[in-house]
Amino acid sequence: MRPNEFQSFDFTFTHAVVGMALVSFDGTFLKWNSALSTLLGYEHNELQTPSSTVRTLLTQIREIAELGRSLSSLNIHPHRFQQDYYQPTGQLLSLEISISIISDCDGVPLYYFTQFENKTIIRQMEAQLQEAENNLLEKETSFLQLLEGLPLTVVITANGIIQYANSAGLQLIHAESLDQVLVTSTNDIVDLSNYQIVQERRERYYSGNTLGSVCYLINCLNGQQKYVDGFTLPITFNGNKAFIGIFKDISQQMLEEERLIQSEKLSTAGQLAAGIAHEIRNPLTAINGFMKLLRSSERMNDKYFFIIESELKRIEFIVNELLVLSKPQTTHTSKPVDLLSLLEQVSTLMNGQAALKDLKILPVCADQPIWIHGEDYQLKQVFINLLKNAMEAMNHGGNIYIHVHTTETESRISVQDEGCGMNEEQIRALGKPFYTTKETGTGLGFMITQNIVHNHGGAITVESIPEQGTTFTVTIPTLLEPEETAI
Structure with a gap:
């Protein structure tokens, strides 16, 4: 999340006049504002280890939210429910709790967004x-x-x-x-x-x-x-x-609720803008230069036309990739995917952003395709997230290596950086919502990546040495009959 987006999200959440909280799918508070702690009658930090009354409230939220998810296919959405609640002072409140599911830009559910309003009066x-x-x-x-x-x-x-x-x-x-x-x-x-x-x-x-x-x-x-x-x-x-x-x-x-939800949805949108502009500017510069050469040349040169055509195709490819990533995914259709082609596309898309930080992405080189089964746009999101993490860990230039090792049953894809690395405690905390080692991070990126990989029948592991670098390895099943696949 960029600094201005994170500040907008945090300010809206913190200063809302109604109680707000982000609740995990297993029924625990991930984040809450002061209005909620005041409403429930506790100090802000006391909700980290909630009382039995608050735990009962969280259980009710989880049960109602799970019911809503199970009924969503029938177009039944129980967004709200009433709940009596006793403050520690013994005062009885009538709360109205609203629940909605926050998803990322790919439609992957992240957590519940809840609002608590005092309806006692x-x-x-x-x-x-x-x-x-x-x-x-x-x-x-x-x-x-x-x-x-x-x-x-x-x-x-x-x-x-x-x-x-x-x-x-x-x-x-x-x-x-x-x-x-x-x-x-x-x-x-x-x-x-x-x-x-x-x-x-x-x-x-x-x-x-x-x-x-x-x-x-x-x-x-x-x-x-x-x-x-x-x-x-x-x-x-x-x-x-x-x-x-x-x-x-x-x-x-x-309006506050909509701003909060939009802030979370847009937390990753636009992060590639500077890199994409840089990536498109390079072929445009080449095209402009060769056009000037053609004007000054007395005869046609097929080599110039070939270079111009290849650079235009490169621009078209980048634009098409952006359209695919930004298009809302209303259906989830798994199909055979050429892993090497996918990695090449992601590397091309990220090269511009890497160049801005004096980084080089060194992708795997192979002639034969490697087929896996999955959802193309989600798998791209996995490797975009891993490459972004690698780039954010490297502040002084360097290389990012992509390695692929495949067998008849599985493929292992490693993204290796030369960044600051992590210690054992930080590695164990990865995947927890809102845990991050970045100054402006949310901790949601790796959680989303884990969910996508697990939904594809795979696993993700981390190896890291402080001040030397980190390697994320994604293991995913390989198709047995690639000759019958088609993209």
């Missing part, structure tokens, strides 16, 4: 409103006065038509008076993209199920769009069946 208000509905059926004037005093948006609808909105609600949608919204359809307020959510909630109510909380994108009267979060309850209003909804403006919160 809203739940208390919900209970109060329910009590008010039961006890104040004949006192609607007092009921409306209560709603007017609430700081949150309150809307009463009947058959999808607005019957009442309190002052906070009018302010939310930029209405000057209640007359502007009375007898207005909720379809005019809720954005078209959320109509299906509205319809599903209506069907759920008529089926006898509870409605629960909901998040809407709404259209304000001034043309502005906002996100609101809240809940609805059936009531009797003016002697008729109706619904009362209480909502909170979460537009800023949604």
Whole structure:
């Protein structure tokens, strides 16, 4: 992650007004902000060894998130759940926990991104409103006065038509008076993209199920769009069946969440830009020089045309590789892959970045292809990550060696650098999220690389000597019948 990207990620996460945490798939905190530790009632460092109450909360997060992953193929996404929680002081909180899965640019899941919001006041208000509905059926004037005093948006609808909105609600949608919204359809307020959510909630109510909380994108009267979060309850209003909804403006919160997620997704994007520019500039310089020679030459020279053509093909190759790496991968289709060709492509792609640091990538040279089975773009990501790690470990120039040894059953690919190396403790810590030896690293790169290699039936090992260098070796199964393969 580049320094400015890491700072943006860390600042947004640290200063968010709601509790946020990154949770591993085995149910442990990887990173959390001060808002979360305050909400849970602990000092920031105390969450490193959470109490039994917090561990129970983490177990619940993992179970709900795993359920969401198992139901994702059915387009069912339980992003949120309610959880009662007792602070160490004994105070009972009603938490709403939102869960989403953070993946890298290749779609590989990394960890859970969770948000914790204190809904205690809203739940208390919900209970109060329910009590008010039961006890104040004949006192609607007092009921409306209560709603007017609430700081949150309150809307009463009947058959999808607005019957009442309190002052906070009018302010939310930029209405000057209640007359502007009375007898207005909720379809005019809720954005078209959320109509299906509205319809599903209506069907759920008529089926006898509870409605629960909901998040809407709404259209304000001034043309502005906002996100609101809240809940609805059936009531009797003016002697008729109706619904009362209480909502909170979460537009800023949604913006913070989106910025955080985008920061993580873009943490590796653009890191090759300077190297690619350098790599493309070299053939362009050669083409320009030979064009000048052709203009000054009295006769055609086929050699010049051959060089120009080869340099143009080199530029086209680099651009195509960038397009492949940047294209979203919606499907995962394994196929036979020529390992040597893949390594050559990755080396070509990384040569520009290496040249900027006075480094040379010395790839393996062989005539016969070596076939393995896997996903081309993921395997490229593995060796790009390893080469990037090697380059970041070398600050004073040098060579990076790629060695390939193959048998009938497996291929071993080693990426060897001449960098600062690592000690045994650092090697053992590799693969843990957010453990890194770099000043601006996240520790996620090697974890992603490990996952890709393991998903291809392979393994990755590390050998390192401090101040002498490090060698990462990827072992992956070799295809037995390469003559039948095709890319």
